[in-house]
Amino acid sequence: MIDLFAGCGGLSEGFRSGFEPVLAVEHDLAAAATYAANFGAGHVHWGDIAGVGEIPEADVIIGGPPCQGFSSLGSRDVDDPRNALWKEYFRFVHRARPKVFVIENVDRFLGSAEFGLLAREAAASGYTLTWGLLLAADFGVPQRRKRAFVVGSRVGAVALPGPTHPKGHWNGVKTAIADLPEVPVSTTLPERVTEVFGRRVPGCFRADELHLGRNPTALSLARYRAVPPGGGRFDLPDELLPRCWREKKTGTTDVMGRMRWDEPSLTIRTEFYKPEKGRYLHPEHHRPITHREAARLQTFPDDFRWCGTKIEIARQIGNAVPPVLARAVAERVADHLGN
Ligand SMILES: C[S@@+](CC[C@H](N)C(=O)[O-])C[C@H]1O[C@@H](n2cnc3c(N)ncnc32)[C@H](O)[C@@H]1O
Known part of the structure; x- marks a missing residue:
């Protein structure tokens, strides 16, 4: 092929x-x-x-x-x-x-x-x-x-x-990521480079090295805590709402959304690590999904190897056909x- x-x-x-x-x-x-x-x-x-x-x-x-x-x-x-x-x-x-x-x-x-x-x-x-x-x-x-x-x-x-799994038989988020640790391993990728095509590229990284967190502000954390499973920006109390959302009462329903364990996630896009961009909060923990979790939701096998920066790997994951x-x-x- x-x-x-x-x-x-x-x-x-x-x-x-x-x-x-x-x-x-x-x-x-x-x-x-x-x-x-x-x-x-x-x-x-x-x-x-x-x-x-x-x-x-x-x-x-x-x-x-x-x-x-x-x-x-x-x-x-x-x-x-x-x-x-x-x-x-x-x-x-x-x-x-x-x-x-x-x-x-x-x-x-x-x-x-x-x-x-x-x-x-x-x-x-x-x-x-x-x-x-x-x-x-x-x-x-x-x-x-x-x-x-x-x-x-x-x-x-x-x-x-x-369909092999018609509606009613869909796999939920739980089947893909429930076994992964609550706490990400790091906020940064290990320092490693590989040489390929005569160039140096960050990597290769194992799936477990992709369980990466971020450093949210206290305000972001408060917002994450206010969103229940299946909820989103409409669950935020007024004092936690950014002005743009306070003024925009309808639409963009998925932003700051939280996944549900028993349902499939929505589309994993290239910026799944930004809760303000979609329904990317972990079903239970107060953080967005990690790169590792996104790769699992895209059904990449755990032995798949990844090269690039955090942003580049996220783009590869979000762009891929599962x-x-x-x-x-x-x-x-x-x-x-x-x-
Ligand atoms: C949607 S992604 C492909 C995802 C891939 N089918 C998968 O399943 O992982 C499209 C890719 O086309 C590449 N691309 C865009 N324009 C290109 C060009 N002119 N020549 C070669 N690659 C290109 C992009 O860098 C991007 O990685």
């Missing part, structure tokens, strides 16, 4: 049981280093996708261009610079001629002009598309993350997987190809 826009390799992790990576492309150094630490550096192209000249053959291409704000449906401007990455994706499809390609993206992708362009290009190249929204919780991931998946095939349509969701798609593809 070829993994484009590979990030730290969440998608690859899900596909690794059936497919061997022959090329991964990623331009962020820390993410490429994490990918290399887990899948080997030999097949990683660290750099802009446009700079990849040699494209190997592959049965499957996975990955999806990051959303840079999609154009609205109906606009068919093929020269929109936002389409450049889609054109790159298809450069790989044309050269590698995979039997199947898999694209993951944010849910609004399916209503965008880019999706229209992609569908046209896929049909012109002999690929049949199937697409839909998959909810990670429906596949055992303790997270309500909804993402668009598009599968193109030139060997017969590939159906998307159906491996358990990726595996459900990978199994469909593998079945279809008779692997």
